[in-house]
Amino acid sequence: MIPSIRHLGHAGFVVEHAGLRILIDPWFHPAFLEAWFPYPDNRDLLPEVVAGRYDYLYISHTHEDHFDRRLLAQLSRDVTVLVPRYRTKSLSRSLAALGFGQQVLLGHREEHRLGPDSTATMLLDTSHKEDSGLLLDLGGYRFLDLNDCNTPMSELPGDVDLLAAQYSGAMWYPNAYDYPAEMMAAKTAAVRSDLLDTLARKVKLTGARAYLPSAGPACFLDPELDRFNDRDATIFPHWEDVAPVFAAVCPETRVVRTAPGDLVAAPAPPGRWFTDPAGYLADYRERRCADWEAYHEGEPAPVTAEEVEAHFARLQRLNRPLLADYRRDLRLETGGTAWGLTLGGLAAQVELEDEPVDPAYVIRIPPRALRAVLDGRAGWEEALLSMRLSLHRDPDVFDLTMLSLLRYGHQPAQTRQLVRERAGPVETIERDGLRLQRYCPHAGEDLSHAEITGGVVECPRHHWKWDTTTGACVSGGALSLHIEPAERPSA
Numbered sequence: 001m002i003p004s005i006r007h008l009g010h011a012g013f014v015v016e017h018a019g020l021r022i023l024i025d026p027w028f029h030p031a032f033l034e035a036w037f038p039y040p041d042n043r044d045l046l047p048e049v050v051a052g053r054y055d056y057l058y059i060s061h062t063h064e065d066h067f068d069r070r071l072l073a074q075l076s077r078d079v080t081v082l083v084p085r086y087r088t089k090s091l092s093r094s095l096a097a098l099g100f101g102q103q104v105l106l107g108h109r110e111e112h113r114l115g116p117d118s119t120a121t122m123l124l125d126t127s128h129k130e131d132s133g134l135l136l137d138l139g140g141y142r143f144l145d146l147n148d149c150n151t152p153m154s155e156l157p158g159d160v161d162l163l164a165a166q167y168s169g170a171m172w173y174p175n176a177y178d179y180p181a182e183m184m185a186a187k188t189a190a191v192r193s194d195l196l197d198t199l200a201r202k203v204k205l206t207g208a209r210a211y212l213p214s215a216g217p218a219c220f221l222d223p224e225l226d227r228f229n230d231r232d233a234t235i236f237p238h239w240e241d242v243a244p245v246f247a248a249v250c251p252e253t254r255v256v257r258t259a260p261g262d263l264v265a266a267p268a269p270p271g272r273w274f275t276d277p278a279g280y281l282a283d284y285r286e287r288r289c290a291d292w293e294a295y296h297e298g299e300p301a302p303v304t305a306e307e308v309e310a311h312f313a314r315l316q317r318l319n320r321p322l323l324a325d326y327r328r329d330l331r332l333e334t335g336g337t338a339w340g341l342t343l344g345g346l347a348a349q350v351e352l353e354d355e356p357v358d359p360a361y362v363i364r365i366p367p368r369a370l371r372a373v374l375d376g377r378a379g380w381e382e383a384l385l386s387m388r389l390s391l392h393r394d395p396d397v398f399d400l401t402m403l404s405l406l407r408y409g410h411q412p413a414q415t416r417q418l419v420r421e422r423a424g425p426v427e428t429i430e431r432d433g434l435r436l437q438r439y440c441p442h443a444g445e446d447l448s449h450a451e452i453t454g455g456v457v458e459c460p461r462h463h464w465k466w467d468t469t470t471g472a473c474v475s476g477g478a479l480s481l482h483i484e485p486a487e488r489p490s491a
């Protein structure tokens with residue numbers, strides 16, 4: 001019997017099989033400082049989702065477009081939650097704080113029996129990142145919900161009937177950076193191409209017979225953020241923008257185009273798939289004005305230098321191992337004030353300077369967003385994802401240490417794992433006459449699937465590149481790769 005799978009929009013699903021009901025990542029309310037909204041609008045499904053009774057609830061990770069606190073607060077607690085077993089335990093704790101006490105914690109590839117002919121298998125991003133996907137085997141029908149999770153490619157299951165995964169970006173790079181127009185266009189095109197390449201690999205490796213575009217893109221209803229709704233100039237394209245390329249590289253895979261509320265077995269008829277029809281976003285913005293206007297309510301209390309100093313001093317104290325041998329100047333600009341901060345140097349105090357230093361990294365943040373970060377109502381991860389910040393870096397190189405400090409520093413279990421990943425021991429593989437580190441130093445992809453041509457190793461996930469002779473990173477970031485000839489010449 002084929003299960004009933006209903007798409008709720010974004011990464012949300014209700015799955016029914018043999019009397020079982022499973023609710024997955026239901027998202028209805030604005031996320032990340034009231035910046036992201038589900039696209040297309042799915043709010044009309046909210047009453048029935050809230051009123052529904054479910055045997056299982058699965059929340060993939062703590063990002064607010066998956067962990068919708070306002071929605072979860074309205075659900076019946078008489079449900080068993082399938083929870084990825086993350087190092088920080090923050091997802092499990094947040095769910096428990098909301099009253100979801102019946103939890104089944106599952107580590108990577110751990111399976112839980114849901115019913116006589118049904119199982120759920122957890123798939124984790126096995127790097128320092130905390131993200132997960134779920135494989136449901138329902139009477140032999142295999143539904144793989146990868147949402148925006150990047151489980152190493154070598155760990156993906158095969159023989160999948162339906163794959164739901166992201167095709168668009170869900171990141172502030174490059175569109176939140178202040179690149180000149182031409183450079184922005186080139187970087188945006190590169191990210192879009194990389195995202196499709198990664199998707200095509202996932203489709204091929206899982207043997208997916210059908211693919212459902214999910215987990216994005218969101219839309220931005222606050223008029224201040226309207227530029228990020230540009231489907232051509234951002235990493236947030238419509239499916240129809242990328243469909244021809246996908247069809248060319250995955251011709252065997254059927255694409256299931258759904259609108260919120262559609263059953264996978266009876267998806268939207270051709271032409272009903274949204275492509276921002278005229279006036280659609282304007283009407284949606286009007287309907288949800290109370291939601292996005294909430295961000296602008298009231299005057300935020302002025303931010304003081306002491307608060308900023310205390311905030312970064314605490315972040316650094318919590319993450320001393322990450323900051324060993326690290327030193328970087330950061331400028332924080334907000335509401336006409338600029339502070340220079342020196343991060344790293346272990347015990348070094350954060351220095352606030354009246355005269356801006358020449359920083360390698362600049363964060364321009366509205367006072368309202370900075371107030372939310374300092375008050376703990378949002379983390380830097382949420383602030384960055386909101387696209388309300390503007391960023392500048394020189395040199396234009398990804399700084400894993402600084403971004404990890406900001407993104408995960410409040411939960412140092414993640415940065416400690418990053419330090420462990422860097423320190424080794426390094427597992428190696430042999431490819432093309434080379435012995436190289438197996439897992440990518442950026443975010444842990446299995447380089448068994450790397451491209452190696454012309455003296456360059458290219459990671460299949462975010463496409464960083466390394467020189468095969470030196471291991472130096474030549475594109476993407478600044479982390480080198482352990483690499484050497486497989487057979488060292490005898491002395």
Ligand code: FES
Pocket residue numbers: 440441442443444445459460461462463464476
């Ligand atoms: S995991 Fe990001 S480039 Fe390899």
